[in-house]
Amino acid sequence: MSERSGRPASGAPRSRFLLGFLIAALVIAGGLSYLASPNPDGLDSVALHGCTVSETDAGEQLDGTCIAQNATESPTARSPLADYAVGGRDGTTGLAGVIGVLVTALLGVLLFRTLGRAGRAAGGPADPAADRSGTRRSTPRPGER
Amino acid sequence: MSHTGPDPQLIVAMHMSDGLVNAPTAAAFGLFAAVALAVCTTRARADLDERTAPMAGLVTAFVFAVQMINFPILPGASGHLLGGALVAILVGPWVGSLCIAIVLVVQCLLFADGGITALGTNITNMALVGTFTGYAVARALRRLAVRSRRGLIAVAFVAALVNTVVAALAFVLEYAIGGAGGATLGVVATLMVGLHALIGVGEGVITAATVAAVAAVRPDLIHLLRGTRPALPVATGDGAAR
Numbered sequence: 019m020s021e022r023s024g025r026p027a028s029g030a031p032r033s034r035f036l037l038g039f040l041i042a043a044l045v046i047a048g049g050l051s052y053l054a055s056p057n058p059d060g061l062d063s064v065a066l067h068g069c070t071v072s073e074t075d076a077g078e079q080l081d082g083t084c085i086a087q088n089a090t091e092s093p094t095a096r097s098p099l100a101d102y103a104v105g106g107r108d109g110t111t112g113l114a115g116v117i118g119v120l121v122t123a124l125l126g127v128l129l130f131r132t133l134g135r136a137g138r139a140a141g142g143p144a145d146p147a148a149d150r151s152g153t154r155r156s157t158p159r160p161g162e163r
Numbered sequence: 164m165s166h167t168g169p170d171p172q173l174i175v176a177m178h179m180s181d182g183l184v185n186a187p188t189a190a191a192f193g194l195f196a197a198v199a200l201a202v203c204t205t206r207a208r209a210d211l212d213e214r215t216a217p218m219a220g221l222v223t224a225f226v227f228a229v230q231m232i233n234f235p236i237l238p239g240a241s242g243h244l245l246g247g248a249l250v251a252i253l254v255g256p257w258v259g260s261l262c263i264a265i266v267l268v269v270q271c272l273l274f275a276d277g278g279i280t281a282l283g284t285n286i287t288n289m290a291l292v293g294t295f296t297g298y299a300v301a302r303a304l305r306r307l308a309v310r311s312r313r314g315l316i317a318v319a320f321v322a323a324l325v326n327t328v329v330a331a332l333a334f335v336l337e338y339a340i341g342g343a344g345g346a347t348l349g350v351v352a353t354l355m356v357g358l359h360a361l362i363g364v365g366e367g368v369i370t371a372a373t374v375a376a377v378a379a380v381r382p383d384l385i386h387l388l389r390g391t392r393p394a395l396p397v398a399t400g401d402g403a404a405r
Contacts, residue, residue, distance in 0.1 A: 092277075130219040
């Protein structure tokens, strides 16, 4: 297996590439997230269309008629990471983001490694380093090889 | 997030909350999403090996990170990456759908972003419709993508733009089937498509930039380019054919 020596004819070693990818995700979630627009996203904007939002002691109040009035609070709204903050504290978006990146990376790597091994055990591609365009189940297009 | 000042994101966060569509509709899309993800899980095995599995895990984390970055599109409105075309180009549609589904489940369970009964609709829109739409566009334009780095970047942009708008249309469909009310279907359709055409430009830029960055260092790890000779110019000088 060429697991560690995954350097192709060109390009950075795979381990360094993957580390770079992880660092990029950590920097984006941990730092750049502070620059994110606080305005509602596309779906939110549509859901809030027709309502005015005002702050009350009980939270946001929606006046008018809009889709968002039907929204119910998430069952996980009391989660320690709810709303991308740690323990509801201000200024912890970056830390919440870093935790999210690590959790999703861990889940992803574990799931995909397990699936890949299951695939090979079930008679998947024998040589992972080989060009596998011919072994995909989809019909190879002319000129694909 | 602060509880001072207007912060409407707290109401429905980034993804669909519970209650925006009625219970039968939510259940139907939950069932659809579960079946579709089971198919993806089966088909993803053939695309996963010791090289691509860690890559797919990090692509998942990268999508989570970039989804946190809401960019302004209009005064008072923002957008964020959905990620369908990005994952489809980098790791293929079967694995890619699972990447986005992981992100959505983690966001829902840990970050209270997107409802639990709404998970089926959110997965349908972003993990399934978005990813497979992005893949279909990228596949259709693959000839252009394999020709040059510039072609690959253009294909990534277009695939991402289309995936955003079509994912938005999937919400319109769900609202048409079982929307809980609050706005007419015409208004919802017009606003969803209009806003997501703008968001799609941002999605296109982010997707194109990310694909370009990967292509610069490891074009061999890009699923869409599989089976091609390393014809793309590579940043390092060591660019001889294998």
